[in-house]
Every structure is written in C-alpha cells, then in structure tokens.
Amino acid sequence: MGVALLGVGDGIVPGRYRLHSRFARVSNFVSDRDDLVAVVTPEVGTGPVNVVLDGPGDWPWESLEVMSGEVVLRHLAKAPGTGPDRSWNGGCERFRVSSEVRSDTRLERVRAAELSPVALPAAIARILDQANPSSLAFLLSMELAGPRPGAEPAGSQGAGGSAFERVLAERAREAVSLLARSDLAGCARMLRGCGYGLTPSGDDFNTGLLAALWMVESADLPGVHAAARSQSLLSNAFLDQAAAGRLNAAPRSFVQAVVRGQPDVLEASARLLAVGATSGADFAAGFLLTWKMLLERSPFQEARSLVGE
Amino acid sequence: MVVASAGTLAGHIKKGAYFDSVTLMTIGRHVQGLPGVLDAAVVMGTPENRAILAASGLLLPEFEQARDTDLLIALKLAEAGRVETVLAEIDQQFQLARSRKTQGAEARPRSLDGALEVLPGANLALISVAGRYAADEARAALERGLHVMLFSDNVPIDQEIALKQLAAERGLLVMGPDCGTAIVNGVPLGFANVVPRGAIGVVAAAGTGLQEVTTLIARGGGGISQALGTGGRDIKAKVGGVSFATALEALADDPHTEVILLIAKPPDPLVAERLSAIVKNVTKPVVTLFLGDRGGAEAGPATLEEAALAALALWRGADLATGLAGLPGRGQDQLAEAERMAARLPASRRYLRGLFSGGTFCAEAQVILAQDTIAAGRGFPLLAPLFSNAPTGATARLDSALVSQAHTVVDLGEDEFTQGRPHPMIDYSLRLRRLAAEAADPEVAVVLLDVVLGYGSHEDPASELAPAIAAARDRVAVVCSVTGTEADPQSRSRTVRQLEAAGAVVAPSNAAACHLAGWIARLQEDRHLGNTEPPAIVHPQENRP
Secondary structure: OOOOOOEEEOOOOOOEEEEEEOOEEEEEEEOOOEEEEEEEEOOOOOOOEEEEEEOOOOOOOOOOOOOOOEEEEEEEOOOOOOOOOOOOOOEEEEEEEEHEEHEEEEHHHHHHHHOOOHHHHHHHHHHHOOOOOOOHHHHHHHHHOOOOOOOOOOOOOOOOHHHHHHHHHHHHHHHHHHHHOOOOOHHHHHHHHOOOOOOOOOHHHHHHHHHHHOOOOOOOHHHHHHOOOOOOOHHHHHHHHHHEEEEOOOHHHHHHHHHHOOOOOOHHHHHHHHOOOOHHHHHHHHHHHHHHHHHOOOOOOHHHHHHOO | EEEEEEOEEEEEOOOOOOOOHHHHHHHHHHHHHHEEEEEEEEEEEOOOHHHHHHHHOOOHHHHOOOOOOOEEEEEEEEEEHHHHHHEEEEEEEEHHHHHHHOOOOOOOOOOHHHHHHOOOOOOEEEEOOOHHHHHHHHHHHHHHHOOOOOEOOOOOOHHHHHHHHHHHHHHEEEOOOEEEEEEEHHHHHHEEOOOOOOEEEEEOHHHHHHHHHHHHHOOOOOEEEEEEEEEEEOOOOOOOOOHHHHHHHHHHHOOOOEEEEEEOOOOHHHHHHHHHHHHHOOOEEEEHHHHHHOOOOOOOOHHHHHHHHHHHHOOOOOOOHHOOHHHHHHHHHHHHHHHHHHHHOOOOOOOEEEEOOOHHHHHHHHHHHHHHOOOOOOOOOOOOOEEEOOOOOOOOOOOOOEEEOOEEEEEEHHHHHHHHOOOOOOOHHHHHHHHHHHOOOOEEEEEEEEOOOOOOOOOOOOHHHHHHHHHHHHOOOOEEEEEEEOOOOOHHHHHHHHHHOOEEEEEEOOHHHHHHHHHHHHHHHHHHHHOOOOOOOOOOOHOOO
C-alpha cells in the first residue's frame, strides 16, 4: 500500500491488539489487558500510544502487533469480491521501527523558579473565546475570569438546552468547587465518565488535571489517578499516560507553552482546540484550573502572585 | 431496540454503536428541535451519564443494563404517539452522519442496524465480537430474520441453547458459536478456501475438517453447493444437534445439492440417533464421518480424505470402493518414502511430534496413529503411547501442553496457546519456536505439521515455515500437509514448492501426512528396539467387504 510509518509512541506496550473503534483519522486497537494503541494520521500527530502513519486514514486494519523493532498491521476475515479493496482477507503490512520514528512524548517537569505567569491569562482568554460552547471551558469563565455571557455551554442556562446538559454543567461546577477546596480526587471522581463521545468531557478534563499534577510531582497524583479512572477503556488509556507524564502532541505543546510562558501559547491553544469536538477544550479546562490551584500552593506562591488574577 | 415508553418518556439503546462527540451533540440538538420533543439526550451509556440522565428525569429502567460502549437515546415527548416518528428521524440522522463519513469510501457500518441499512437484502449475519456480547448480537440478528454465523467463541452454553431455540422457532440457522468456517452460496466466510461451486453439500461441526474435505473435493474435480459449520458444541447432548439437523435438512431440500457429506467428532448418542433418523429420510446419498467412531460401519470412511473421496465417488455415480481405490497403493509408496527418510536418522531419534493449527487435524492424527493400519496382525497401534493436550480415544493427556512426551500431537489452537494472541493459522511464531525445540530434542525423529491456506489464514505461511524447516531438516524429518487449493490467495502449489525446497515432504492430505510421519516414527522405534521385522502394511480399505 506504500504507507509510511512516521511515529511510534513511547507509552506503547508491546503485544497483540485488536480493533476497538475506527474514526476518520484514528483507529483504536486494544489488547486483552486493555492496553491501547491508536493508529493515527499525521494531522493527529504523535502521542504516547500513537502509531502515526501517513495517508488519509480510515485504514482497513483489524489487528495490530507491536514488537520491539516492528509494527505489524493485519486485516482479516473479509469476504472476497465485495469491493475493490477486498480481494482477499489476509492483508498484512509490516513496518520497521527505527530510532527516527520513536516519539518522545514525555512532559518536562517544572520547578517553581522556571514558572512564567505570562502565558496563563492569554491561554485562558483564548480557550474561552474559541472553545466549543458545549465543552467544559465555561468552567474557566466561572473560576478565573468571572461570568462571561455566552461562555456557558449552549443550552445549559438557556431555554433551548437539554436537561442533560444542565445537570452536566451543574455537576461540573460542583466538581470544580471541590477542586478549589483542594479535593482533587473528589473533583476527578465527580467528572469521570460524564459527557459525550467515547472519551467523555469529564475524562478529558481529568487528563488535564493529571498532567498538571505530574508536572509538579504532586503527592496527590496516585490517589487522583485512581479516582479518575472510569469504565471507558479509551479514557483510561489517556488518563494513565497523563499520570505518567505523557501526552499527545497538541496538549503537550499547550502545557509546555503555558507553563514556560512561551510566546506560541496562542498557536498551541488553537491546535489544542482542534482536537475533537470538545476534547481539547475539556483538557485545557482541567489543566488550567488545576494549574491555578497548584499555583496557590507552596512552592508556587511566588509565581501565583505574578499571575494577576 | 425501543426499550420503553412510559408516558411521555421513551428511549432507545443502540448496542455497541459509538459515535464521536460532534455527531452526538449535533444529533442531540437536532432532536431537541423536532416537533413534540420536550427534551432529549443522545449519549454514551457510562454509569456517570446514566446518573446524569436520572437527575435529568430522562433515565429509563432499561438503561441500567447499558454499557459505556452502548449509545443511549432518551426522549421526553409531548405525546407518546410521536415515539416512532422521532426515532425514525434520529435513525435517519445517524445514517446521514455515517454517509458523510463514508462518502467515497467503503461503507463501514458500526451496528447491525447500520449494516442492514447499507445492505437491506442481507439474510445472514456473521458475528465476530467478544463472546460475552456475541449472544446479544446474534439474538438481534435472529429477531431481524437473519441466519447467523457466530464466529465468536466463549459464548455460554445456555445462551447457545436459547439462540438455537429461537432460530428453530423462526426457521433460521445458527452456525456456531465457534464456527470458523462456512461457504454459503459460493462465498467463503471466516477461515475458508476458494473452491468451485458444485453439487456436494457439507455439514461440519469442525472448522478445519470442513476446510480439508472441501479442498480435497475441489482438488478431486468436484464442487461445493454449501458448506455449513455448526460449531463443535452443537452435537453435544445439551444443545442436541439443533443446527446440525437444521443444516442437514436444508441440504436435503436444496435442489443444487446432490450428495451430502457430514463431518463431526462422535456426537452424543441421542444426537447421533436424531441425525440418523433424518438421514434415513433423505433421498440423496449421504456420507457420514464421525471421526474416531465408525459405529461398526467398517465400510464407511475413517478419515477426512476418505470421506471427501467417498462423496466424490457417489457424486460421480461410482461406489465407495471405487472412490478409495487409489489409497492402498499410496500406502506402499509412502512406506518406501518413510524408509528413505528414516534411513537418514540415527536410531536414537524415534518419536513423532505433531504441531497442529487445526483441532480436527490433531484429532484425526490421534485416530490414525492409534489405528493398526501399519501393524495389522501385530495387535498393537501404530504408535503408543501417544500424548496430546487435546486427547481423544486412548491418547493420554500431556502433563503440560508446553512439553512433549514420547509421541505427542499438540493442538496449538487450544485456549492455552491462543489467549492474547492470534490463532496459529494466522500467527506461526509459536509453532516455529516449538518446531525448533522439537528438532533440538535428540529423541525426535519426525515433526508433523498442518498448513492451512485460504481466507483468514496467514498470507504466506511458507515464507514463515521454510527457514525453520531448512534449519531442522538435518536433524529430523519434517512432514506437512497443505490444506488449500490453487485458487486460494496463497496458491497451494506455490506453498508446496516452497516447503519442499526447504526440505519438507508434503503429503496430499492430513491423513496421508499422519500415516507417513507415523511410519517414520514406527520404523525408528523398531530400529531403536532392535525389531527388524518389516512392517506389514495393510490398508483398512483392503479389509473391507
């Protein structure tokens, strides 16, 4: 097929995987131990459990094997003669994993002295302005920037919204109030599994939360991680990676830019918001709210005073 | 499935249907704008979302059974009469979402209903999902009037029984669970081979057994009308042979089937009786092979190869003896071959090790190696003692499937080998390691392998096996069978050439390979024991009336 291997994540567990779910740019594979590998297009980019292949996506692969030096994708059990690409069903594509394609997705831990407050307000403003209104980004408005008309999830306040969205928004507010009281595990527990899609908004929020805790080597990390894990196999994979300090390309760039005050924070925010319908914004909300809370704790007080809330 | 309509509250669960959040939110919004809809939610069935639905007054009791991979549609309507209309509109929205995603590409439905939208005329569903979910999907298919091929294994037996009862009530056939092979109207399903269409219909409770007979029939110049698998458990007492009987009756009624071939391990006696009663009323020739139990019918076939040849003979209007006429002569040739191969080996190498990917082939090996075809008149089996991880008849169970003892035949498709890895017909890595280990054992004379071609199997098994055989050939004899046809994607002749070039001897069938390998080991054991009396080959056909 002439497909090239562009990246192999550093959080991938070698083994055999079967197809779990397939979207336009992502095919998710799971092992019997519930490990995840996502075969993605370059637009999605590198990630701890991502195998990046060039091409338009929507591949036919139905099983995957990852070895130390090789990735093998197979498609099986298709009847012949029912379509142009179904000539037979034992298709197999092997990719040698060279050092050039191994992705390093680990975040860099940060010391208080390295913190820059510059990027935080800018990131919050950008996320609030451009996030999907149904995302949890409205929580940033509530907690950091004061009420902003239109920043609530569509329908959560208005007459046109569904009861589900209203209850979800109320639950999210309650969770954030727990976060503000340093009950991180309570916050994570309340939000896990809540929302739309195969990785619900609450799980994306919790991924951001865990990434923030990892960056400061928080002692709360194991307990919050345990509280955040949900029934969703996909969510758990991302939560586990975040708890190990590994993120996909877009959230990783965003986090590093925010923490280090890098000038490209607006660009990184835009890239993050392009992830899923609400996933990027949900992650941003979780990370930024947790980061704010961490800034209030030692040894980050000095930096917090510069944030200028 | 519409799960309830309680006043103005109604709902729908789409099992195993997943959509991205954009689709769900878009459709949710659309539904809320429909006339008569007071409130709606379209979400995945996580426990937390169900809790939110409860708090929203949108939870139906049936939603409690949902899983995080199920899609929940909750509706609050001004009037109950709108339920069907609104659900139809939602279905249309999902269909639109799918068509947008699949525009210009192959349709990839993600649910049974989605598949039926893509292919409304379908009358058979092939289900291959994790065993614990498979029965739900199969029931849904039966309820929609579809026959079912249930590829999945690990389906609880009570669910299998319930599914087959439902199928029987509706005049439908359930193939499986654990049905790996079928050929329906010329279309190979699962692990199946490219064979010509023809007049011989097959019902088999064994997947590789079905592949062996259909390919042997094809190579013998015949063709297959239908080849229907039932799964191995169907012929047990609890299930009662429901699917086997249904499939047999279907072939009896099929105008394109002239000869019927039945393949199974020995069924429960009551099931055998039931099948026998049906066969008595079938006006077409029926060949039956209950592998390892000929029920006193000495004139009947004893191996898969003999069964295939018998069916071919009957299809041609000849008798069984004519069909099997070539087999005794082949025995003489194979003894000469065995002597040639054994002469290369030191006398200390005397054991046979069979490494099978097909469970039926492993069972057939035990039947053949326990027979006295070579040692007729001597009063002892060809090889004994024989060990296996899947023993039948007099074979003893291995202490550990991972460690061979004396003469051993291993079914590498058993659960102990396939947990967390593909079937050995797809993945040869385990067999290659075992082949190397057996060759390194100074007491092993011959390694016996089955190579299964066709859809679903490894795309080029010879490329995997040839280097391993070449590495082993100086220490042991390697005997293979290759189940397949020229029309298979891997090409049987090409595969055979590669294996022979590597140093293997390729037999025309699994039965022939078992005989050849068994004779090599027998000759070596005789040498080891100082028994110089030449073997007296008496093929079973020569003893038949």
